[in-house]
Amino acid sequence: MGFGKTAGKSCVQQVKRTKMWYRLAPAFALAQAMVLAIVLAAVPGTARAQNYTFNSVKVEGNQRIETATIVNYAGLERGKRVSAGELNDAYQRILGSGVFQSVDLVPQGSTLVIKVSEYPTINIVNFEGNRRLKDENLEKIIESKPRRVFSPERAERDAAALAEAYSQQGRVSARVTPRIIRRSENRVDLVFEIAEGDAIEVERISFVGNRAYSDRRLRRVLESKQAGFLRTFIRSDTLIEDRIEFDKQVLRDFYLSRGYVDMRVLSSNVEFTRERDAFYLVINVEEGQQFKFGRITTRSEMPGADAGEFQEALKIKPGVVFSPSLVENSIARQERLAVRKGIDFMRVEPRITRNDRDLTLDIEFVLTKGPRVFVERIDIEGNTTTLDRVVRQQFRVVEGDPFNPREIRESAERIRALGFFETTEVDAREGSAPGSVIVDVDVAEQPTGSLNLGGSYSVSDGFGVAIGFRESNFLGRGQRLSFTASTAQESQLYVLGFTEPYLMGRNLRFDLDLGVAGRESSFATYDIERLFFVPSLRFPLSESSYLAVRYSYEDSEMIRRGDEVISGEVILNEIAQGNRTSSALGFTYAFDSRTTGLNPNAGVLLEFGMDFGGVGGDNKYIKSLAKAIAQTRVLNEEVTLRASFEAAALHWRSDVSSRAVDRFVLGPNTFRGFEPAGIGPRDLSNGVNDAIGGNYYAVARFEAEFPLGIPEEVGLRGGLFYDVGNLWNIDNVDTTGGVIVGAEGALRHVIGFSLLWDTAFGPLRFNFSKALRKEDYDKEQTFDLTIQAKF
Incomplete structure (x- = not known):
């Protein structure tokens, strides 16, 4: 009975609320319509775009930059109708010039007022906290220079470049913070505060998957070294990412020159030690099987080139462990023989057949006719002390000779073998006319x-x-x-x-x-x-x-x-x-x-000698x-x-x-x-x-x-x-x-x-x-x- 009374009261109240809603509904709908109208009126997209016409432009706040230059940045024509979007584009162009800290465009009737605040000029650039790298070395890295306009973005890029330079020294925890000191006449001193940090060394280098060669032997191949008690003098025991990539390539070359043609570097993992003061470098390799030379043959597709004669120029024999250098030497021998016989533009193409059953590689040297390309000239750069003729003497070709890519590569190796240069880059590019190339030689000298x-x-x-x-x-x-x-x-x-x-x-x-x-x-x-x-x-x-x-x-x-x-x-x-x-x-x-x-x-x-x-x-x-x-x-x-x-x-x-x-x-x-x-x-x-x-x-x-x-x-x-x-x-x-x-x-x-x-x-x-x-x-x-x- 109690439950029934309570339910009855609830039903009565609900009916009353429903009747009240129907009486107030028209008034509520009107209020909603008024609010919607106000909101729609406030939305900018519903307003008609505003246009301006300026008969004059006035610039305020500029000290070093000429008014005409700023007006030219804006790119607005006097007397021409300008939309709000075009005005915004002018603002972006002025700001994008990189010489203003702030820009404000204020329309005042038919006059456009451009208010600018110029970036200061750099008075001097200083480095603080650097001991490992000298100031003169750091100055070569950064873009910011004295008497140039200061740019916060450029200063941040410079700080990142300096940090990267320290990272290349193995100091990956180095931090560089740019600071400015205000001076008179809108000048600033730019100071790079450097926290060099400690050199993070490679505590241990280990290998996974190597069976033919021990860890100790493979470590001798790498440019990176483990830290030892001579770490003060050894710079190669620090972790440098570019060096690791170079090490991976050197490791592949090491295996390939010893017949392991399928060798792969699966991964190179770097981990912090527990104390987070050094690294472990683990290189995972897959050696594969060692291959040897199988049948060595020569086939001629070049008129005037006898395959048997060129076959006799080869020195490699079946059963020798495969090495790309031996193939390269054989190609060089045959191409030199062609030059002696007066056969120009001959190319030797090695075609390799793999025999997985007996782990041999058959090599067929095919004599083909290459493109008619001549050497237009040889340009040498970077040799501040060494005379050009010293470098040219390492080339067996001169201007006007047939171009042979292999001969150019061998010339590059001879230049490196001189021991005069720290780096040597030899590249060929298209010449001034079809069928000609220009050989560029770029060197960097070293103490001799x-x-x-x-x-x-x-x-x-x-x-x-x-x-x-x-x-x-x-x-x-x-x-x-x-x-x-x-x-x-x-x-x-x-x-x-x-x-x-x-x-x-x-x-x-x-x-x-x-x-x-x-x-x-x-x-x-x-x-x-x-x-x-x-x-x-x-x-x-x-x-x-x-x-x-x-x-x-x-x-x-x-x-x-x-x-x-x-x-x-x-x-x-x-x-x-x-x-x-x-x-x-x-x-x-x-x-x-x-x-x-x-x-x-x-x-x-x-060696044998006699004196008379x-x-x-x-x-x-x-x-x-x-x-x-x-x-x-x-x-x-x-x-x-x-x-x-x-x-x-x-x-x-x-x-x-x-x-x-x-x-x-x-x-x-x-x-x-x-x-x-x-x-x-x-x-x-x-x-x-x-x-x-x-x-x-x-x-x-x-x-x-x-x-x-x-x-x-x-x-x-x-x-x-x-x-x-x-x-x-x-x-x-x-x-x-x-x-x-x-x-x-x-x-x-x-x-x-x-x-x-x-x-x-x-x-x-x-x-x-x-x-x-x-x-x-x-x-x-x-x-x-x-x-x-x-x-």
Whole structure:
């Protein structure tokens, strides 16, 4: 019952509210219509667009910018009807000029008033907080300059560019804030406040997916390095994004040159360490399978080109590990053969067939006719010191010759190999006429001088020092100028050297060595004074060999050191000969496959030379020298093995006996473990131990270089060596009164350990040696050091 009463009341109230709504509805509808009308009247789109006509323009607030210039920016014509949109466009043009801080256009009847507020001019630009980068370097980066109009947008761009420059230095947390200081006459000082932050280093570089090569070997390929205790001197241990991209390309090239044609860099991930003070760089690679060369054939589609003849020019053989460089070398050989045979515009197209079953690549070299394009000219830029002709000499083509893209690329490589330029860009663009190209060469020079410091140590004599200066690009002419001053082992040697690599503009090298030497050495009881003059000419015989011819003149004398110094009878006999001159003609032939051979990890050097004395002068002789060096890398290229053999012979033909200065004397560079002249025949008469040299010597050297297991960024590698050799024979020697030992010779055996250190100052080599077999009269040297520094 209760529930029913409540429901009834609710129904009655609802009926009453419904009746009231119907009574008020007309009044509510009228009110709605009035509000809608007011709103519609207030909407701008419903108003008719306003037009203006200006008979004059007035400019206010300008100080530096002429009124006419501002009116020209506006672009409004006097007396012409202007809409509100066109007025807004004028406003945008004035503001877009970039010289006004604010712009206001005020119509006043038939006059348009343009009120402007000019940006200030920059008085000076300063940098605060920078220590790693100098002001002069930062000024080259920014666009804002003194006496230019200040622009906030430009200042922000400059700040971003400065931050990016620090990022390239590995300081990714660097912050740059532009500030202005107001000065009189609407000027400001622009100050870039720099917080350099710390260098974020690469704590560790690791690889995923590599099976053929270890992490340590792949890290040596990369430009980026792990941080080590030499991080103060090593700039490559910081994280730079562009360098990582370069590393990925270098890594692909490394694998491709070793036959891994499917190698891919899947990703390179960079993560912060837990302390967020360094990075981990992880490179994910997919190596694929190693391919070798299969069938090598040549097919000719070029009139006048015999495929069989061009096939014979190839050097690669089936079974050799595939390398793009070998293919490029083969193409270059065939194209050079075409030039020699007078076949112009011939192109060689390598067509590769993949054999996944036996993992080989068949190469078919197709001889085709290329487009008739000629070289219009060669433009060289960026060489502020180096003369244009030095760069042009690296081109085998001149203006008017047929254009060969491969030859241009090889010329670019030769320019880079000069070592004169930090960067070299060689590009070809369309010439002024169809069928012609212009070759642009853009270079950036780098220092080409070096300073060498050498040292040696022996138990009996202590340290010796040698200093050398060398400039490889003398006066920008591509010439070598060197000077060596040596006081090692109490000897004085002063040598001036000069080299012209392109004599008379031809591929003919001219060398000249002029020197004066004086020696007061512990291994002899006499002094030596020498004056020598050696000009030579050298020219290539092939890609891997050359022939050098020379003339040598020497004026030498053995001088007694003093009455208080006792010499052996042999030396006294030779001192008595006085001053003697030598005039000789000689040659050297060399073959070196270490850089041009089929195997980039192995090669040989063969060298043979002879000198014929008696072209004038006092001494008559025939002197021969032969050298052979073989080198290879094993254990995934981690270990370098090197073996060398060197031998020489002197056949004396003069009526008088030879002297110690005419015969061979071995030093640490030839046979390690002994002092200069520390082995060989000696005279023990008069209680002395005089080295008198020998007519023959033979030395074999075996060594291995390997990683030490410490972080490679330290730059330390180890080495083991074993040397065996002999120096003997004193025929045609006046031994009257002498007590001779060692004339028949005896093999000496030396083992040793080396530390090779690539430092920021240059490579250092420490040799520690021990003679396993020697004679009692030999003079052992257990340590020597070589230093090279560049500037």
